[in-house]
Amino acid sequence: MLLLLLSRYGRLGASSRLRNYQYLPYLEAKGIEITVAPLLSDDYVTGLYRGRIPWGSVMKSYWTRWQWLRRAADFDGVWVEKEMLPWIPAGLELSGFPKGIPLIADYDDAVFHRYDRHRRALVRTVLGGKIDAVMQRADLVIAGNDYLADRARQAGAQRVEILPTVVDTERYQTRPSPDSPVITIGWMGSPATAPYLHRLAPVLQTLAANQNIRWVAVGANPAQLETLPLTVWPWTEAGEVADIQQFDIGIMPLPDEPFERGKCGYKQIQYMACGKPVVASPVGVNSVIVRHGIEGFLASSTEQWIEALQTLVDDAALQQQMGQAGRARVEAEYSLQVTAPKLECLLRSVMK
Template sequence: MPKVLFLSRYARLGSSSRLRLYQYLPYLQEAGIDVTLAPLFGDDYVRSLYGGKIDKLSVLKAYVDRLGFMLRAARFDAVWVEKEMLPWVPAWLELGLFPAHAPLIVDYDDAAFHRYDQHRLSLVRTLLGRKIDSVMLRADIVIAGNEYLANRARNAGAARVEILPTVVDMARYGVAASGAGGQALPTIGWIGSPATAQFLHLIAPALREVAASNLARVVAVGANADQLGDLPVTALPWTEATEVTVIQSFDIGIMPLPDAPFERGKCGYKLIQYMACGKPVVASPVGVNSMIVRDGVDGFLATTHQEWVSALTRLIADRLLRQQMGREGRHRIENEFSLQKAAPRLVRLIESVLE
């Protein structure tokens, strides 16, 4: 049985690690892969991160533990890494501590390289600006969540680049009747984390205009109430156990994004979640959003204030259109963004490194 070491950034509570690794575990184990999980940061760290209080000693311990796994990596048949092994450590040191001949798979679901090459400090840009490129170059396979990330890997000289989008488990994501939340008004919903809740302010005027009409309510799942300021938005808590049920209570899903380098590397997961539940979407045409949303078919792409207001008011007023777009979106996700389709492919990619 081949042994693979999985060096994820987080444990299951971290969304990127949960989606890019943990939901695949049953498929990997069924394929006969002996999985060793070694997240850099545990769930307590994620809770502290979103709460704004990080224990520096726990971070130091995490790095020491990670270093131990890196030094033992040669005992495994392959190593899967989420983004990088030691964040904020130069590539020459990180890769120097990693066995030279250990087969390496690296996975990216966001533009982690822009945290360095777009950093405000020139020292960081100088020391780390090409770090991720060096990791990509060292990898036997780079698995990228979209074309933007894949293109960076190709430009870095990666030996092999494969695109595997972020996906949802269709066994979890069912379609509920419109208005499943029991609300008198249609619900415009957003789901995410405190790290991305700020993007709701990009469409603040549109949300205010729609809310002022008293024709819909707006909710934000996973945002802290104090982040929303005077937005006409109700903050709701996020848990993995309830996220699907909450999305099913939406009538429309939204994903505003700024057109900036880091955001161009996002994988559009919110849209995939909404569409998997049969909900029409309205999104900024940034990065992969423009590929996921077929404008006028399963949702609308909106840039200007008027485009956002027009798209939202049209969907609010037309229940049949919401249902039609929702069906189209659900079908798209089943065929192109489902765990059931992606899992066998990830297994094959890992097995190809083991050969």
Template sequence: MMQYLPWLEAAGFEVTIAPFFDDGYLERLYCGRKPGFRAASYYLKRIRQLRRASPPDLIWLEKEVLPWLPAGMEQWLLPAGIPVVSDYDDAIFHRYDLHRSLVIRRVLGRKIDHVMARSALVLAGNPYLAARAVSAGTPRVEIVPTVVDISAYDAAHLHAEDGMARIGWIGTPSTWRQYMEPMMPMLSPLARESGAKLRAVGAGATLTPELEVMPWAENTESALIQGMDIGLMPLDDTPWSRGKCGYKIIQYMACGLPVVASPVGVNSDIVEDGVTGFLASTPAEWRQAIARLLRDPELRHRMGSAGRRRVEERYSLQVWGPRVADLLHSAVRP
């Protein structure tokens, strides 16, 4: 959302950012340390933000105001009469309605539906999320895909000094455990047989002879992706995964990489099978697609170039910046 700031300011908005968490929280989270009693300070900060701030003309809300608290408390805190545009790029409602605790499901199962219904506009990252907003009774829903600033991603390939091709993945420790660890019994032997390496950025995984693990940083992520030869995005076919918006795929394609992805949710819309990469469902299909790309550098180049063009045309900030600014303008009450 923050990448839209220059576009919003150019469109006449004065923007104040009010994040719920800080960088320290994320650092502890990704290092496996729990926030403990510090979590309460984030709730107090949010309450002070809403109570002390001058009423704005519009609130652009990412997902929810107060995680794990009922929608009624959020509504009480929000300034009366101010339109809210709520934004969803994950199926966050499944955190509550599919929770293992019956109490959570009963108390919070419809929380996000209430937030959506009270919003003047919902921006949904894919049709799955949009359908939930419509069923919740939102008066207006628009699909806005996840996008990248193409000026921040270079499509020039960075060749590894050892000359080995890189099968790449970028994400977080939790998504590595959920989606990539089950793939390793297939990927590790394939890398050895093909004389390739696996590159995981931000995974928090354990190093092996076939796997190099690189720390994520905003100022290096483009170069780390450019050093890959193939980008992977496996998903399981679950409600949570159907709500994902394909950010990894768009990053890979912005850097001129061919991709191999599961045909789950919006992945099937982003990837043109056989043009910008391959969609693979079974371990055999995954192995065949990756092996084919490793054998054929020209195919990798052709698919990567097609993917870059697709991002420029459909998934770039340069295309969607003005559109989002117009959508937010339309939600401001005269």
């Protein structure tokens, strides 16, 4: 069985790494032969995070992707991350896709809002319904959460299944935090999501008076957070688990906005997999993954954030209890070991 994977990025792109690449060893071991054709290279991702997009290579990438679309008939199915050609109208994008070839479209965020809520009316007019058209054409839409699944159903998708973004629990292991009187409150992310931390500026400033608290952000550009009293650690794929294992508490602040409601809560799952309690904004799937008072706390206001964090800082036993509950929840619902067999079944059910 031959499957063409049209991912958005190479391994440096978190969405592609988590929604696609981490499944490849399992799927290939089950006899699905996968050809991987990312649209954008790791050089693009590196340049994006540094504010220098290599536009020449982007144009070449689009041409290469178009050639892959013309070869799609050689496969038993095509697995697309989000869309085939970003910022290209659906009619043109789908015109290059051969009839009769099963299309599986995968979504881990509300990419449709980049178009239908764009500040320019022309973009909203031309591209506002683009993702809906792709969803409608797809033989199967795989959504990371209910918000995305609901949009696919509203778009008229033939079939919609929910598959959360997960971690490999063989790789993500619990380990006691370093024996230190200092409590580390940590965040894991990228330059794209680091601005959300500014929402916690009053919280950081209030709790900064406590000399027993250290704030850490992994994966941000230091310049993005220079006004906040925290330390920035560089992110690496090889080191991300060890970094989280040094946390005592993991945080995930989000604004309650349409795009953020489509996020898949992956940071929470990472923290929980390492046995860390979580404090997060109750936005979208966040309030599904973390049950308030069990795996962590959900906090909206500054006062709620301060209270939740201070409660955990003051209670090591509660940290351990919530961390254990989080690990158990990940093993049961948010692990690669649980979702990989489900994904295999979904792919086989639509491939010819």
